[in-house]
Amino acid sequence: MIWVVKITFKVNGQPITLDVKPNELLINVLRDKLKLTGTKYVCGIGECGACTVLLDGEPILSCLTLAVDVNGKEVTTIEGISKNDELSEVQEAFMEEGAIQCGYCIPGFIIMSEYLLRINQKPTEEEIKEYLKGNLCRCTGYVNIIRAVKRASESRTTKTG
Amino acid sequence: MSRELRPVPINLRNTKIIPFEFQYFEPESLEEALQLLRTYGSEAKILAGGTDLLVKMKIRAVEPKYVINIKLIRELRYVRADRDSVRIGALTTWRDLEKSDLIREEVPALYDAVKSMGSLQIRNMATVGGNLCNASPAADSAPPLLVHEAKIKLTSIEGTREIPITEFFTGPGMTVMKPYELLHEIIIPKRKGGSSFIKVSRVAMDLAIASAATYVEVEDNTIKDVKIALGSVAPRPIRARKCEAALIGKKVDEGVLREIASLVAGEISPIDDVRGSAWYRREVSKVLVYDSLIKSLERVRR
Numbered sequence: 001m002i003w004v005v006k007i008t009f010k011v012n013g014q015p016i017t018l019d020v021k022p023n024e025l026l027i028n029v030l031r032d033k034l035k036l037t038g039t040k041y042v043c044g045i046g047e048c049g050a051c052t053v054l055l056d057g058e059p060i061l062s063c064l065t066l067a068v069d070v071n072g073k074e075v076t077t078i079e080g081i082s083k084n085d086e087l088s089e090v091q092e093a094f095m096e097e098g099a100i101q102c103g104y105c106i107p108g109f110i111i112m113s114e115y116l117l118r119i120n121q122k123p124t125e126e127e128i129k130e131y132l133k134g135n136l137c138r139c140t141g142y143v144n145i146i147r148a149v150k151r152a153s154e155s156r157t158t159k160t161g
Numbered sequence: 162m163s164r165e166l167r168p169v170p171i172n173l174r175n176t177k178i179i180p181f182e183f184q185y186f187e188p189e190s191l192e193e194a195l196q197l198l199r200t201y202g203s204e205a206k207i208l209a210g211g212t213d214l215l216v217k218m219k220i221r222a223v224e225p226k227y228v229i230n231i232k233l234i235r236e237l238r239y240v241r242a243d244r245d246s247v248r249i250g251a252l253t254t255w256r257d258l259e260k261s262d263l264i265r266e267e268v269p270a271l272y273d274a275v276k277s278m279g280s281l282q283i284r285n286m287a288t289v290g291g292n293l294c295n296a297s298p299a300a301d302s303a304p305p306l307l308v309h310e311a312k313i314k315l316t317s318i319e320g321t322r323e324i325p326i327t328e329f330f331t332g333p334g335m336t337v338m339k340p341y342e343l344l345h346e347i348i349i350p351k352r353k354g355g356s357s358f359i360k361v362s363r364v365a366m367d368l369a370i371a372s373a374a375t376y377v378e379v380e381d382n383t384i385k386d387v388k389i390a391l392g393s394v395a396p397r398p399i400r401a402r403k404c405e406a407a408l409i410g411k412k413v414d415e416g417v418l419r420e421i422a423s424l425v426a427g428e429i430s431p432i433d434d435v436r437g438s439a440w441y442r443r444e445v446s447k448v449l450v451y452d453s454l455i456k457s458l459e460r461v462r463r
């Protein structure tokens with residue numbers, strides 16, 4: 001017996017309707033069906049944060065979310081962070097600070113950093129660490145990443161301030 | 162003492178999929194959910210945050226035929242207070258607790274646990290009810306609720322019952338819940354003392370190697386009432402009643418507190434596992450209880 005559920009949700013502003021099986025995970029629907037491969041699969045058990053996406057604006061782990069569960073909701077992936085091929089301030093800052101080596105964990109870090117700066121324009125170093133503690137990086141290390149978030153925060157506040 | 166190093170099962174069996182199919186239900190009301198539980202009971206699993214259940218399903222540690230997603234039941238997500246108690250709906254996320262002034266003021270030990278629990282992503286997903294039902298000996302919500310003498314309200318199609326949290330856990334992953342029952346609400350009596358929770362873990366967001374919560378009331382610099390609970394040091398989260406009894410009536414004195422806190426080593430039964438050794442857990446428990454007592458006492462005086 002096979003059960004299939006029709007779901008309708010938004011991905012990066014675009015409405016999508018899909019048939020999914022109840023056991024399909026959001027990350028696999030994003031990567032395999034919608035070809036949004038920016039979201040990365042790493043640990044699969046909620047420890048590394050690489051698969052982080054925004055669900056109705058709040059960060060969640062797409063590897064531990066059933067696709068059926070996003071019915072009627074709005075998902076933002078790393079592809080939705082840059083506008084028309086123009087990188088966001090956070091993305092620019094990560095490049096400028098050399099906060100990327102292999103880059104595999106970076107989509108998760110960018111999503112969390114975007115979320116943090118959205119709710120707190122001038123986070124302290126402690127706040128940055130608190131918000132990014134669920135994201136693991138095995139090669140760059142965290143110093144440059146934290147510096148990049150600070151830089152993005154400064155460039156935002158100087159623009160808006 | 163040498164131990165063979167080998168991958169833990171979770172790493173051997175984990176893949177990017179849930180490797181089996183199941184029938185899926187999305188009840189929109191409590192009644193509907195209870196009806197489904199009555200029908201499918203022991204072959205069904207309740208999905209709330211998913212941060213424990215889906216991991217277990219991925220590695221086939223559990224393989225339910227039916228999954229009942231209760232996230233659409235909005236009436237189960239709240240933190241509210243009446244005159245005598247604070248009530249938390251089962252679907253309340255850890256992030257909700259973190260944002261709640263009521264929890265910070267009335268149940269400080271639980272607020273400490275929220276702050277130390279998981280990443281922001283996990284806190285956004287994971288629910289309090291799920292943390293309790295998963296019944297891990299390391300559940301961060303358990304020691305704070307134990308020292309605040311919370312009650313758990315379980316609801317089924319037949320009615321509701323309230324049980325003290327001290328009777329809720331029966332072993333690792335096991336509770337007194339019947340297959341057709343739903344954890345409905347956590348009821349925390351309002352008390353005037355101070356409380357706190359401390360844990361040690363490998364990295365900031367990890368599961369606890371050991372954890373302790375305490376609740377204290379003081380009168381004339383004498384300990385009038387005290388509750389002590391520990392996590393990750395026994396098959397289930399426990400109260401340290403001998404240690405509590407030894408503290409009551411004692412003057413608040415660091416030397417005395419330290420001496421009595423060390424009694425806790427005799428009340429726990431820790432094991433060696435990937436996170437820490439039994440020896441370490443025993444040693445660190447004494448320190449955790451002492452530190453938590455000091456922190457709770459500071460909050461009483463405030």
